[in-house]
Amino acid sequence: MSAAQTYRSTAARSRARAAVPGRTPASPPWRAAKGVLLLICCLLVIVPFLSIVATSLADNEQVTEAGGFVLWPERPSFAAYSAVLAGGVVTRALAVSVGVTVAGTALALLSSITLAYGLSRPGTFGHRPVLMILLFSLLFTPGVIPSYLLIKQLGLINSYWSLILPTMVNAFNVIVLRAFFMGLPRELLDAARIDGANALQILRRIVVPLSRAAIAVVGLFYAVSFWNAFFNAMLYMNESESWPMQLVLRTYVVNNAAIGAGEVSVAGAALPPSYALQAAILVLSIVPIVVVYPFLQRHLRKGVMIGAVKG
Amino acid sequence: MNNHVTRRTVLRGSLGAVAGLALAGCGGGVPAVPLADNSKVRMPDHVPYAGVRPAFPGTEEGVLNGYLHYPGDPVVAFPGGPPAKGEPISVMTLIYNPVPPPASRNGYWQALNRSLGTELRLEIVPIADYPTKVPVVIAGGDLPDAMCIRPEISQRPALLHALFQDLSEHLSGPAIREYPYLANIPPQCWRSTVYNGGIYGLPMPRANVGSVMFYRADRMRERSLDPxxxxxAEFRRLCADLADPRRSRYALGDPLTTVYFLMEMLGGPNFWREDGGRFTYWLETEEIRQALDAARQLARAGLFHPDAFTVLNKFKDWFGSGQIALHYDGNSGWNDFYRLYAQNTPGFAIDGMLAPGFDGGPGTHWSGVSSFAFLSLKKAPRERIRQILRACDALAAPFGTDAYKLRKYGVQGVDHTLQGSDPLLTPTGKVQTTVPTIFVTDAPQSLYFPENPAVVPLQHAFQKRALDVLVTNPAEGMYSETDVTTGPTLLLRMNDELKGVVQGRVPLSSWDATVRTWRREGGDRMRAEYERYWESSRS
Amino acid sequence: MFVTSPECTGSPVPPLPSASHHAIREREPAHRPEGHAMSLLTRQKPRRRSGASAVDPPRGGARRDRALFWFTVPGLAVVLLFHYVPLLGHVIAFQDYQPFIGIWHSPWVGFANFSVLFNGEEKLVIALVNTLQLLLIQVVFVFPAPILLALALNSLLGERLKRVVQNVLYLPHFLSWVVVVAIFQQMLSDGGLVNVFLRAQELGTFNIIGNPELFKALLTSQVIWKDTGWGTILFLAALSRVDTNLYEAAAADGAGRWRQTWHVTLPALRGLVILLLILRLGDALSVGFEQIILQQQSGVGIQAGEVLDTYVYNNGLVAGQWGESAAIGLVKGIVGVALVLGANRVAHLFGEEGIYRR
Incomplete structure (x- = not known):
């Protein structure tokens, strides 16, 4: 009896105070130490980031004097942002990026979930060879030229599909997803099967709902990779009108780095873009992700809730 | 000629063993196409444009024309109307700037197209990605009508021969007179367009004068120093007088270009020296040891910025903010520095310092690259080639014409406003006019700075003095496969060694070993290739 | 069997009658005997399983098998078309390939393109040693960092605080290496913020950037700074699935906090950790090319940070050497295959599943 009492009281206490329900809370000094450590970690990240934001708002004089990033804009202005957004190139590219990211992530999740699900039961027909094909695709990267020739053969040059299809299935993501799927309680799947559910129904009604956290993470991985991708667009999109944001921004930031000593004389072009401009670009390219991430985080938490509900 | 045939048959698809061997030989870095032909090429006539009188006339040797103001009534470049009527022209080229708005939403670009009489379809690639994209497009086989060919493209002679048009019949000798503005391009710019016994492209002219050792004239005046x-010895003293570490003030930034400047003092070779057909690289000379020794002295005296050896790409900003007082950079930096930094610093003033002789007397000055790259045209019927050349002729219309004004400053009232007769770009103009026509082809550069015309006489005077002691690079316009492929990374490694020695991290005594490395890993092959090329262009 | 509450690593549990339609609609995992969970604390390493087919009911198995296979078809088709078809282009590893000549007509050169990797130069040996050192450092310091951070975050009081912290820490992942390097230089170089401050206080300066001895430490701290927060995401997803009953059960068993972590939290991560470690090994020969190239000219000397990728770049893989580049890709891929298969075998020896079963 006493064991049961202890159990109940521990459970109650932990539900009240611990981040993870059911977990014994840590001792105060340990918690404090951890808090301080995390605070330091956060500061190490926040300070440079605030400095990037501050630089994007600073004027040229201050930036030049500081020789790069500043910690606080003395005379804040949005000049850098209006310079980047002038001419509508970046806004147009933003639309392209959002479109490609949304469509790409949706298609990628669809094909990756089905692929991972198809591989989630060892011993089924074709399981081993398909898994190996997937695994080896991580280890060998095709060359740029053959990929280009393929896209050209398929008639996808200058088509947005060329930005989605080649990167739609990432073996790493599929393998991770598969691992999560395989971790689902088997009894549940078997029970559903005995009840006459077919494979598709099991996927839709059990596997996907129970794997929300994993799907959210993999979705985030895909979304970020579509969002950050510029290389395929550089190869396959000849019209700068249909470039995604990252490629457009590249002409602001990376080109600057490409201008070495003496190169400017030969190029006869271009002041190096100011640090404020570069910082503004960084902020612009990160903002959408910062906006989207909390929505995904909700799914990560849901996983916790599922575990908690049944206690 | 035999070699020629072999290559052509290979290209047609015969995979004969002999042909295969011949090609395998190319991999070793031997130019595949007979070099001797190049000496027979008749270069385009040079017909300098005389429509506008410069305030400070240039010279045939390469001093640029200087202008204080744009003519109030620009010369009409094409009185007969748009010169290149016909099918759209696609050009693949690169950009250093942020990418401009596309033609459909860019009034400047549309006006440019109207003035040409055709649609200029630019496939723009960021400079950082250009070396990746070019081979891919070439492998794909679907070439644009014209393409910017950069020095990093390998197997250039064979590539040009296989895919691009020999323009000799259109440009050689008097033929170029049909395109008066192309004929205005100085002869030295054309040198790098000659391959396989033909002219394979249009140059993108740049100033012969190369780089400038800029100094902050305001800081010199402030401390009453003689620039x-x-x-x-005087240079070192000057640097010491400029340095004030407690106030974060130093004399010098980039250690590499400082070595260049010291080499100019010593009269060392501009990368290569040619003497009776024998080529010597600058790293092999006695001068480089002396320059390195001198640079070490400067470093030991703390005259370099403390981050000079660890941080890249900050030198311009150090110079602009006054943290360093001397900075070696391209001559177009002259205007750029004023645009970028003058508004922040009251009294901001810069000028160019010419290298004195190391032990007194006159020093030397290294010439720059006279053509940034060249534009090659895809093989096409004669009439189409002529149309494209007419379009390029328009894009090379020089300073003082209406076409130049439109190309550089866009539409009046939208892209620029007039200050007197001088066009000043509006914010819209700054965004729209970055369409990279300068990487298609261009007129010879000119000295002109409407924001601050007083700079022009200084620039002109510097160029005149520099041209008097100019040292050219004999390898310019020659082709060495090894230099194209191994050269850039070998150069990076050598730069690392140079910086290491100046910094004091690497002892000067190990320099012999470094030079041996350079020779072994490609230097000797480059030398041999350049010597062969040089010899062939004599015969 | 990787990322799962530990009960699933136990012996096959027969389908429970209680796992009814109702339970499924509630999206609620079947509950299990409490004693099962508690027994975990005393149990040794789980035995390897005999394969999932054991739980398949005997009838209709083959048909269902095929049904599952069809699910792989769309994804598989994408991989085959966009990855394996262009991979055929790797034949140019044995050619003197030139883009304008094409694969069909470029001459064959045998193994000549591989010579850059097998020329036995001393510098290559240095590069390999550096590569392995960095790999080791990364496996020891960089790889566990997100796990530790995820554990710390997971046990953090307050859901909102946890989310804020997480939201901050994953940000650096989105900065390119150029920017990360610039930030580190801005902070730590001789003229950087830290040293300017120290100099002003007359505390002496730290020579960090441009110090060859600290170069590897610098590289490592950059990687940790950039990717640790991001790396936690996967582990947090795995932790979110830990059955909280297990903590209660463990607590009931009298397990303290550390033992709870050891017996409940870590086993839940073990499969994922091993999986990721094996996948990292497949990429063993790549240790931060872009990051290093950007900093090789920062006064430390090329040798200090030369790794295989940069060696190849600095010594052979230069403009137009398509054949060599393909050859190096092939060799790295083959090494990756060997390491992945080997690591997977080792995982099997320890009773783990790795990426695939034996």
Whole structure:
């Protein structure tokens, strides 16, 4: 009896105070130490980031004097942002990026979930060879030229599909997803099967709902990779009108780095873009992700809730 | 000629063993196409444009024309109307700037197209990605009508021969007179367009004068220092007088270009020296040891910025903010520095310092690259080639014409406003006019700075003095496969060694070993290739 | 069997009658005997399983098998078309390939393109040693960092605080290496913020950037700074699935906090950790090319940070050497295959599943 009492009281206490329900809370000094450590970690990240934001708002004089990033804009202005957004190139590219990211992530999740699900039961027909094909695709990267020739053969040059299809299935993501799927309680799947559910129904009604956290993470991985991708667009999109944001921004930031000593004389072009401009670009390219991430985080938490509900 | 045939048959698809061997030989870095032909090429006539009188006339040797103001009534470049009527022209080229708005939403671009009489379809690639994209497009086989060919493209002679048009019949000798503005391009710019016994492209002219050792004239005046040191000892003293570490003030930034400047003092070779057909690289000379020794002295005296050896790409900003007082950069930096930094610094003033002789007397000055790259045209019927050349002729219309004004400053009232007769770009203009026509082809550069015309006489005077002691690079316009492929990374490694020695991290005594490395890993092959090329262009 | 509450690593549990339609609609995992969970604390390493087919009911198995296979078809088709078809282009590893000549007509050169990797130069040996050192450092310091951070975050009081912290820490992942390097230089170089401050206080300066001895430490701290927060995401997803009953059960068993972590939290991560470690090994020969190239000219000397990728770049893989580049890709891929298969075998020896079963 006493064991049961202890159990109940521990459970109650932990539900009240611990981040993870059911977990014994840590001792105060340990918690404090951890808090301080995390605070330091956060500061190490926040300070440079605030400095990037501050630089994007600073004027040229201050930036030049500081020789790069500043910690606080003395005379804040949005000049850098209006310079980047002038001419509508970046806004147009933003639309392209959002479109490609949304469509790409949706298609990628669809094909990756089905692929991972198809591989989630060892011993089924074709399981081993398909898994190996997937695994080896991580280890060998095709060359740029053959990929280009393929896209050209398929008639996808200058088509947005060329930005989605080649990167739609990432073996790493599929393998991770598969691992999560395989971790689902088997009894549940078997029970559903005995009840006459077919494979598709099991996927839709059990596997996907129970794997929300994993799907959210993999979705985030895909979304970020579509969002950050510029290389395929550089190869396959000849019209700068249909470039995604990252490629457009590249002409602001990376080109600057490409201008070495003496190169400017030969190029006869271009002041190096100011640090404020570069910082503004960084902020612009990160903002959408910062906006989207909390929505995904909700799914990560849901996983916790599922575990908690049944206690 | 035999070699020629072999290559052609290979290209047609015969995979004969002999042909295969011949090609395998190319991999070793031997130019595949007979070099001797190049000496027979008749270069385009040079017909300098005389429509506008410069305030400070240039010279045939390469001093640029200087202008204080744009003519109030620009010369009409094409009185007969748009010169290149016909099918759209696609050009693949690169950009250093942020990418401009596309033609459909860019009034400047549309006006440019109207003035040409055709649609200029630019496939723009960021400079950082250009070396990746070019081979891919070439492998794909679907070439644009014209393409910017950069020095990093390998197997250039064979590539040009296989895919691009030999323009000799259109440009050689008097033929170029049909395109008056192309004929205005100085002869030295055309040198790098000659391959396989033909002219394979249009140059993108740049100033012969190369780089400038800029100094902050305001800081010199402030401390009453003489910006014209007579020898190295005076230069070192000047640097010491400029340095004030407690106030984060130093004399020098980039250690590499400082070595260049010291080499100019010592009269060392501009990368290569040619003497009776024998080529010597600058790293092999006695001068480089002396320059390195001198640079070490400067470093030991703490005259370099403390981050000079660890941080890249900050030198311009250090110079602009006054943290360093001397900075070696391209001559177009002259205007750029004023645009970028003058508004922040009251009294901001810069000028160019010419290297004095190391032990007194006159020093030397290294010439720059006279053509940034060249534009090659895809093989096409004669009439189509002529149309494209007419379009390029328009894009090379020089300073003083209406076409130049439109190309550089866009539409009046939208892209620029007039200050007197001088066009000043509006914010819209700054965004729209970055369409990279300068990487298609261009007129010879000119000295002109409407924001601050007083700079022009200084620039002109510097160029005149520099041209008097100019040292050219004999390898310019020659082709060495090894230099194209191994050259850039070998150069990076050598730069690392140079910086290491100046910094004091690497002892000067190990320099012999470094030079041996350079020779072994490609230097000797480059030398041999350049010597062969040089010889062939004599015969 | 990787990322799962530990009960699933136990012996096959027969389908429970209680796992009814109702339970499924509630999206609620079947509950299990409490004693099962508690027994975990005393149990040794789980035995390897005999394969999932054991739980398949005997009838209709083959048909269902095929049904599952069809699910792989769309994804598989994408991989085959966009990855394996262009991979055929790797034949140019044995050619003197030139883009304008094409694969069909470029001459064959045998193994000549591989010579850059097998020329036995001393510098290559240095590069390999550096590569392995960095790999080791990364496996020891960089790889566990997100796990530790995820554990710390997971046990953090307050859901909102946890989310804020997480939201901050994953940000650096989105900065390119150029920017990360610039930030580190801005902070730590001789003229950087830290040293300017120290100099002003007359505390002496730290020579960090441009110090060859600290170069590897610098590289490592950059990687940790950039990717640790991001790396936690996967582990947090795995932790979110830990059955909280297990903590209660463990607590009931009298397990303290550390033992709870050891017996409940870590086993839940073990499969994922091993999986990721094996996948990292497949990429063993790549240790931060872009990051290093950007900093090789920062006064430390090329040798200090030369790794295989940069060696190849600095010594052979230069403009137009398509054949060599393909050859190096092939060799790295083959090494990756060997390491992945080997690591997977080792995982099997320890009773783990790795990426695939034996």
């Amino acid at each position: 014209r040191p007579a020898d190295f």
